[in-house]
Amino acid sequence: MNRNLLRAIPTALCVILVLAVSPIACKKREVAAPVVVEPTALPMPTAAPAMTVVDVSLGKSLGADKKVAASMDTFKPRDTIFVVVQTDGSAASSTINGKWIYQDGQVVKEDSRTITSSGPATTEFSIQKASGWPKGDYKVEIVVDGQPATTKSFKVQ
Numbered sequence: 001m002n003r004n005l006l007r008a009i010p011t012a013l014c015v016i017l018v019l020a021v022s023p024i025a026c027k028k029r030e031v032a033a034p035v036v037v038e039p040t041a042l043p044m045p046t047a048a049p050a051m052t053v054v055d056v057s058l059g060k061s062l063g064a065d066k067k068v069a070a071s072m073d074t075f076k077p078r079d080t081i082f083v084v085v086q087t088d089g090s091a092a093s094s095t096i097n098g099k100w101i102y103q104d105g106q107v108v109k110e111d112s113r114t115i116t117s118s119g120p121a122t123t124e125f126s127i128q129k130a131s132g133w134p135k136g137d138y139k140v141e142i143v144v145d146g147q148p149a150t151t152k153s154f155k156v157q
Helices: 003-026
Strands: 051-059 081-102 107-118 121-127 136-144 147-156
Touching (some): 051 147
Antiparallel strands (some): 136 147
């Protein structure tokens, strides 16, 4: 065999090897697409009510502080009946409704007060009847800004 041919064989093999391996070595790496995280809509915190009812008291007289002098839930037919609603919170304008109801569901009186408050407040409602209230079970429903707040039951004996 020719000496030049013998020298050319290893070179040819190297070329073949390089050509066979280069597509693998030069192949572009596939890069994973970046993960896009969509912002999730987190629930908005619900606002606390501007005005909350702290206490409701019934009585037949008020003290100088406009609070019930003596809390009670039983009255005589000719008593004036007061309900005092104590609230807390801040509101440029808040409406408190008092709805007086007799045992059969008959509405005796509805009344509302609009208050402005930046802290504790006292709001009073009252009912009276010169001829006297029928004996039985009653209740007063308190609603603040259209939302039921509490119900207080009482009796006339």
